[in-house]
Amino acid sequence: MSLHRRPLRLLALPACAVLLALAGCSSGDAEARVGPPPTPPADVAGLCAALHEELPEKVAGLARTTTRPESDLTAAWGGSAIVLRCGIPKPPKMSDPKQDGVEVNGVGWLLEKLPAEEGGGFRFTTGARLAYTEVRVDKEHATDAGMLVDLSAAIAKTVPVGISSY
Template sequence: MSSHRRPFRLLVLSAAPALVALAGCAPGDSEARVEPPPAPPAEVAKLCAALHEELPRSVAGLARTTTEPASDLTAAWGGSAIVLRCGIPKPPEMADPKQEGVEVNGVGWLLQKAPDGGFRFVTGSRLAYTEVRVDKEHATDAGLLVDLSAAVAKAVPVGISSY
């Protein structure tokens, strides 16, 4: 089996836990500093622009935040509590079959715990890699990937990115 097709063990989550997870809402900062990834190929940038248009106004009860610099490759919610970067290069961890992962509404995510207690999620088996970083305070909200997965599924086709 190719490590590109099944790069990690999957756990399946449904949309139901998201309803419970949205209970702890907190307002965020009005702007977040988010460095866009290095310039991806044009076809990946186009997919990221489409994703940018599909992203929800709120995630885990946090309102969407303006990013600085402004870019179709980035988004944030609750200040920098939840940060998204689309068009990142393929993470080397994708080749490790022992990596943990989750599947949310048909979108596979590589799951990595950050040293600060937060999490990093990266889409797999999509034509553009999308990274979501979540701070420690919101890391226990399993529902945060539900709305993000819906946007990814709509804007970024299934496939293996060559980038």
């Protein structure tokens, strides 16, 4: 991912906004099934636990949802409309300089449109942080680029800049 060579600023979000429209405000399901990533190293798990405590109660107008199994590595909003997993291994696409990325409030994100067989929607993955964090947004709710603003603030506060060895 080439965030260091051609960083995109918050101004790049209008391009994402073309792909995304206005988010619904319903809280969705009361619970979301979210498989946590494989157990990360202790230092990464600690960063994820700190992030978990700082995550907002609402993202893109959607209320936070209880995840099952409960884990400091996962969070969800609007049922499973927006799902976060912290402490994932480095995605292979992160090394591809041709991948699209955006920078929101100092947090770089790899942007991937998910294929129909994975339900459509989008996957955003943080880069240049000591813990990789993935956010999946279903196609019905992939409508508000402001969600990255909501999540970037918590990530910037809790997950330091750096290159994760995991």
